[in-house]
Amino acid sequence: METSPPAEPQGRRSFFQQVAAIVVGLLVGVVPVVTALAVFFNPLRRRVEGGQWIAVTPLDALPADGRPYRFPVTSDRWDAWNYYPPEPIGAIYLCRTSETENPVAFSSICPHLGCSVDFSAGKDEFICPCHNSMFTVDGVRVDPATSPSPRNLDTLEVKIRPEGNQVMVHYLRFKSGTHEKIAE
Amino acid sequence: MISGTLEWLDNRTGYRGLLRDVLYERIPGGARWRYVWGSTLVFTFFVQLVTGVVLWMYYSPSTQTAWESVYYIEFQLAGGWLLRGIHHYMAQAMIVLMALHLMQVVIDGAYRAPREVNFWLGLLLMLVVFALGLTGYLLPWDQKGYWATQVATKILGITPLVGDELKLLVVGGSQYGHQTLTRFFALHAGVLPGLMILLLMMHLALFRKHGVTPKLPHARQECDFWPEQVLKDGVACLAVLVVVCFLSAVFRAELGAPADPAVAYNSARPEWYYLFLFQFLKLFHGETGEVLGAIVFPGLVFTLMALMPFIGRWKLGHRFNIGFLTALMLGAAGLTAAAWYEDFNGWTDKSKNHLAAVAIAHAQGQRAHQLAAKGIGPSGALPLVRNDIGVAGYRLFKRHCATCHSHYDGSGKEENPLQTITVAKPTAANLFGFATRQWVEGILTPDQIKSAHYFGNTVLAKGDMVEWVVDNLTDAPRTQIENVATALSAEAELPGQRELDAESTEQIASGRALIIDEFSCIDCHKFGDEGELGMAPDLTGYGSTEWLIEFISNPASERFYTPDNYADADKMMPAFAPHPEDSGSNSLTRREIKLISGWLRAAWNKPPE
Numbered sequence: 001m002e003t004s005p006p007a008e009p010q011g012r013r014s015f016f017q018q019v020a021a022i023v024v025g026l027l028v029g030v031v032p033v034v035t036a037l038a039v040f041f042n043p044l045r046r047r048v049e050g051g052q053w054i055a056v057t058p059l060d061a062l063p064a065d066g067r068p069y070r071f072p073v074t075s076d077r078w079d080a081w082n083y084y085p086p087e088p089i090g091a092i093y094l095c096r097t098s099e100t101e102n103p104v105a106f107s108s109i110c111p112h113l114g115c116s117v118d119f120s121a122g123k124d125e126f127i128c129p130c131h132n133s134m135f136t137v138d139g140v141r142v143d144p145a146t147s148p149s150p151r152n153l154d155t156l157e158v159k160i161r162p163e164g165n166q167v168m169v170h171y172l173r174f175k176s177g178t179h180e181k182i183a184e
Numbered sequence: 185m186i187s188g189t190l191e192w193l194d195n196r197t198g199y200r201g202l203l204r205d206v207l208y209e210r211i212p213g214g215a216r217w218r219y220v221w222g223s224t225l226v227f228t229f230f231v232q233l234v235t236g237v238v239l240w241m242y243y244s245p246s247t248q249t250a251w252e253s254v255y256y257i258e259f260q261l262a263g264g265w266l267l268r269g270i271h272h273y274m275a276q277a278m279i280v281l282m283a284l285h286l287m288q289v290v291i292d293g294a295y296r297a298p299r300e301v302n303f304w305l306g307l308l309l310m311l312v313v314f315a316l317g318l319t320g321y322l323l324p325w326d327q328k329g330y331w332a333t334q335v336a337t338k339i340l341g342i343t344p345l346v347g348d349e350l351k352l353l354v355v356g357g358s359q360y361g362h363q364t365l366t367r368f369f370a371l372h373a374g375v376l377p378g379l380m381i382l383l384l385m386m387h388l389a390l391f392r393k394h395g396v397t398p399k400l401p402h403a404r405q406e407c408d409f410w411p412e413q414v415l416k417d418g419v420a421c422l423a424v425l426v427v428v429c430f431l432s433a434v435f436r437a438e439l440g441a442p443a444d445p446a447v448a449y450n451s452a453r454p455e456w457y458y459l460f461l462f463q464f465l466k467l468f469h470g471e472t473g474e475v476l477g478a479i480v481f482p483g484l485v486f487t488l489m490a491l492m493p494f495i496g497r498w499k500l501g502h503r504f505n506i507g508f509l510t511a512l513m514l515g516a517a518g519l520t521a522a523a524w525y526e527d528f529n530g531w532t533d534k535s536k537n538h539l540a541a542v543a544i545a546h547a548q549g550q551r552a553h554q555l556a557a558k559g560i561g562p563s564g565a566l567p568l569v570r571n572d573i574g575v576a577g578y579r580l581f582k583r584h585c586a587t588c589h590s591h592y593d594g595s596g597k598e599e600n601p602l603q604t605i606t607v608a609k610p611t612a613a614n615l616f617g618f619a620t621r622q623w624v625e626g627i628l629t630p631d632q633i634k635s636a637h638y639f640g641n642t643v644l645a646k647g648d649m650v651e652w653v654v655d656n657l658t659d660a661p662r663t664q665i666e667n668v669a670t671a672l673s674a675e676a677e678l679p680g681q682r683e684l685d686a687e688s689t690e691q692i693a694s695g696r697a698l699i700i701d702e703f704s705c706i707d708c709h710k711f712g713d714e715g716e717l718g719m720a721p722d723l724t725g726y727g728s729t730e731w732l733i734e735f736i737s738n739p740a741s742e743r744f745y746t747p748d749n750y751a752d753a754d755k756m757m758p759a760f761a762p763h764p765e766d767s768g769s770n771s772l773t774r775r776e777i778k779l780i781s782g783w784l785r786a787a788w789n790k791p792p793e
Contacts (some may be wrong), residue, residue, distance in 0.1 A: 017411040024418035028425050032231040039263045058653060080242075081249075081256040083559025097594040 033100040050170025051183065056092065059165045062103055068093040068119050068126070068137055070108065073171050092156060092169055093126075095137060105156040105169045106139045114176045126153060150179045171176060207410035211396055214404035215412035218292070219396055221285035223417035229380065231425075233317075235271040240373055243323065245365040248564035250325035251442040255556050255565065255632070258439050275317055278425050279457045283403055283513065290492065290509050293502055294397035300493035301391040305383055307490060312380045312570040314457075318373035321455055323366065327545060329692050330443035332450035334360070335462070340479045342471065361410025365694035441548040442565045448578060451541035453527070460516040463523035485512065514752070547601040548575050577783020578602050580776050584760065588612035591784075594637070603786070611641045612757065618784045619727025621684075623668040630654045643755045648708065649720070658702070663700055670707075671695025678729030679787045699723070717742050732781035736772070737747075737761035 056071045063069070069109045074087040096103035106126075115130035125142065126135040128149070134142040139153030157170035175182040194200045211219070242261060258263035286306070295303035322333040341351035356363030400468055407413070425603045455463055461482070466702060468477035488508065495501040548569070555568040569575050581591060582605055590607040593599050593616050603616065614637045617623045626632040633653050641646045653730040657665060670691045673681065685692070699705045706715030711723040721744045725731045734743065738759040740750050750756055761770035772780075782788060 014411060017415050020417055021411040021415040024415060026420055028227060028418060028421040031425055031429070032234050035263060035267055035270060036234045038416055039267045040238050040241065042262060045262070062499060078559065080557065081252045081260070081560050084562065 011024075020044065051170050053159075053168050053170045055166040056094065056105075056163065056169050057167050059103075059160060059167050062094050062096055062167065064096045064098040064099045066137065067121070067124075068095040068106065068120065075171070090171065090173075091116070092171070093117075093167075094158075094167060101172070102158050102160060103167060104139075105158045105167075106153040107156055107174065109154070109173065109176075110149060111151045111154055111174065111176060111178075111181070117153065150177060151181060154181055205392070207408065207414070209392065209395065209409040210406055210476055211398070211409060211413055212406050213398040213401045214407050215409075215416055216399060217416055218288055218399060218419070219413060220420035221281055221288050222391070224281050224420050225278065225285055226384070227417075227421040228274050228281060228424065229384065231274050231428075232701045233377065234280070235267050235274070236373060236377070238267060239271060243369075244360045244367040245323070247325065247365065247443070248562075248566075250323060250365050251439070252556070252560050252565050254324040254326075254439055255553065255560075258437070259553060259557070264727060265436055266432055268781045269437045270428055272437035273428040274424075276455070276457065277428055278313055279317065281424070282313060286310070287509065287513065289397075290505055292397050292399055293496065295493050295505075296496045296502070297493065299394050299397070300389070302387060302394065304490060304495055305387045305390065307486070309380065309383050309387060311385065312376055316372060316376050316380070317457065319368045319376065319453055322368050323365070323372060324439055325443045326438075326440035326549070327443055327447070327449040327729075328438070328440045328452045330360065330445075331449040331642060332454045335454065335653075336458075339474070342474050343479055344475060360443075438546075439549060439553070440545055441569055441575070444566060444570070449545060451527075451538045451545065453523075456520065459523040460519035463519040464524075504527040543601045544578075550576050550577075551602060571779075573779055573782035573788035574602050577779045577788065580607070580772075580780050580781055581605060584772060585615075585780065588757070590614045591616045593617070609641075610636060613638050613642070615784055617786075619673055619678060620681060621669050622664075623674045624673045625665060628653060628657055628665045628669060630658050643751075643752055647749075664702070667691045667695035668698050668703065669695070671699060671725060672726055675723065675725050676731075676785065678727070678785055691704070721745065727785070729778075729781055729785065732784060733774070733777050736777045736780060737764070737770075737774075 004177060009111075031062050041077045052075065054073055054075050056073060070091055070093055073090045073092055074086045075089050076086045077084050077089060091108040093106040093108060094103045095106070108116050110128040110130065110133055112131055112133050115128050117126045117128045117135070119126050124137055126137075126139070127133075131148040133147050133149035135149075135153045136142060139155060139166050141147040141149055141152055156172070160166070173184045175184055234712070239257065242257050242264065244250065254268070257268055259265070289303065289306065318333070320337055321328045327459075337351055337355050340354055341347045343350055352358065354367065356367045371788050449480040453459065461478075464481075465474070465477045468474060492505045496505050529533055529535045530539065551572065551574050552565060552569050555572055556565050560568065581589075585591075586605045586607055588607070588611045590610045591603065591614065593603070594614070627638055628652050632638060634640055634645060639647070639650055644650065670688050671693075672695065674685045674688070674695075676694045677685070693790055695712075699711055700714050705711060705723065708720040709715050709723045710717050715723075721735075722731070734741070738746075738761065739745055739757045740753075740759050740762070745756060758771075760772040761767070761774065763769050767773065
């Protein structure tokens with residue numbers, strides 16, 4: 001230590017070594033970490049699903065009495081490597097007031113916190129068993145000022161497929177707890 | 185502002201002092217390349233932790249999801265193959281670097297007082313690394329890992345006194361299953377890395393306490409760890425990383441067919457760094473031999489290594505240590521080379537079998553990937569493979585038919601291993617391309633029907649059919665034979681010939697007429713409404729699924745060969761399912777026969793739908 005050579009050349013050489021060591025050190029650290037993080041962040045890139053059109057029921061099976069009826073939504077699905085043949089993945093309410101009009105579809109998922117809403121035929125209202133959000137047959141909150149739900153029941157797009165006269169519903173889920181209806 | 189915050193932090197943590205201790209360690213004799221090995225090992229461990237934790241997020245340890253999740257990582261997850269590749273090859277790099285580190289430590293005498301304890305910690309770390317390699321090899325749950333690891337746990341089972349208990353504890357039961365995977369995974373991702381971190385911290389702390397063992401303490405100016413040695417270490421790590429990334433990209437980490445306890449894979453080998461032990465065990469025989477070779481001898485070697493610090497106190501002892509370690513490394517290298525040579529020399533029967541087994545395993549793996557891409561059901565990928573015509577048909581033909589029949593394309597084209605089965609001494613026809621135009625044409629060609637490819641090795645070589653072909657077809661016009669072959673082959677409705685058959689209506693009509701009129705095959709054979717059963721095999725629907733299933737079930741029935749043929753019954757094809765009403769007494773089930781006939785008809789050899 002006492003016999004250190006003059007500081008100047010040592011300093012310059014040392015400076016380049018320091019820069020090189022930092023660069024190399026960063027490189028060897030960054031490559032594995034970035035590879036690992038890229039794979040870790042994969043779910044963020046797969047988020048957009050956008051819903052799917054699913055045949056729910058033949059139109060004839062839905063009475064035109066203005067009362068909502070509950071139907072299971074059946075679809076095949078993928079879970080990472082697994083493929084599951086069609087099975088129930090959720091439920092919707094369909095309601096039609098006349099033979100000539102298309103039915104209206106409501107998601108059965110409460111916009112408040114995602115519980116499954118029941119239809120009470122006696123009261124003619126949708127009632128969420130979790131926090132008592134109530135909706136009319138049109139899916140409108142019964143008392144918006146006090147309702148726990150921040151918005152009305154979520155409607156889903158409906159079309160009639162001519163083959164088999166099937167009611168097709170554009171099934172998707174929406175974010176819970178927001179005033180706006182935002183697709184998930 | 186920033187300096188103020190750092191000041192505050194240093195005041196509370198003393199991080200500057202720690203950093204100084206880490207970076208400004210003195211290296212007597214200056215920075216050297218020979219000191220890099222320890223650092224590269226720390227680096228490889230860091231990479232294994234980072235990649236391992238993310239692999240963990242996608243891996244699912246159970247017999248129905250392990251292979252499947254690794255398949256997902258390797259083929260469907262963006263970047264997953266690279267992550268797995270780095271983890272796979274970095275593990276192997278770790279072994280190489282560990283050997284180099286050990287050599288350097290022993291040659292430089294760095295194991296001697298006062299560094300004995302640190303040397304022992306290093307030896308323990310080595311065992312942990314070996315155990316990590318062993319446990320990781322099973323996790324993909326493919327044929328190779330499954331069958332290679334069986335050997336390791338069987339060795340554990342022969343440990344004197346506690347072998348059975350030890351094996352039960354590691355395997356989690358008497359057979360490999362869910363609990364084996366959960367245990368191996370807990371060891372691989374929990375216990376062993378935890379132990380490793382603990383030992384590594386102690387190893388590094390003691391290293392800091394004693395410092396490097398200078399090779400030539402006065403050759404050069406003493407310097408600090410930072411930056412010169414850090415740079416050298418970094419460059420070495422970079423070199424390791426470049427090699428590992430290169431290997432990952434060029435030789436992708438393999439994933440064989442899903443583990444199947446019913447299908448032994450005798451050519452499964454452990455990872456290359458275990459090959460020397462694998463080869464070493466071949467030198468020992470019997471139960472005592474196994475114990476000696478697998479437990480006692482490695483135990484003695486390890487004990488001797490642990491004693492090195494004491495042996496090395498004498499100058500001669502140090503030389504002995506270097507000599508011993510060199511001999512050990514050379515011995516391991518020699519055994520590895522011998523194992524490699526035995527498997528891959530390409531000309532001994534053993535090697536040929538091994539190479540064929542590896543090729544077929546590879547083909548089955550690729551087939552499994554194709555099947556899995558279509559979606560794996562909740563019961564996992566194994567049923568996909570077991571019910572696949574390509575893989576299961578091959579396995580069934582090999583087991584039940586390939587004592588007599590071979591199945592290979594002799595045309596010299598590159599052969600699909602899943603369609604290639606050769607038999608040393610076939611006693612029946614080569615069924616490759618059975619019922620295709622070429623195959624049928626062969627049976628109608630005099631020197632071919634007599635050859636070993638058809639009836640040459642069978643009792644039918646002296647039968648009426650061969651005689652008839654020789655007498656009547658030797659001078660027959662080629663186009664006539666071709667048309668007959670086309671017509672007969674069309675009966676099979678082979679999936680691979682569908683378009684050809686649709687284009688050849690004229691040849692087929694002409695061929696059918698020849699069969700009935702000019703060649704009068706119907707004198708012996710039934711063909712549609714013409715001819716009668718009882719003399720020779722029915723040509724109606726020849727080679728079709730239905731025909732094949734019936735034929736394999738009972739070739740001795742009236743529809744196929746006659747009682748005359750079966751006078752010499754043990755020289756004829758056995759019936760595999762002669763009792764339709766009592767399926768328990770048949771040697772093959774209807775499902776199995778269906779798979780075999782599908783395989784013969786090459787109904788699978790196209791991309792799965």
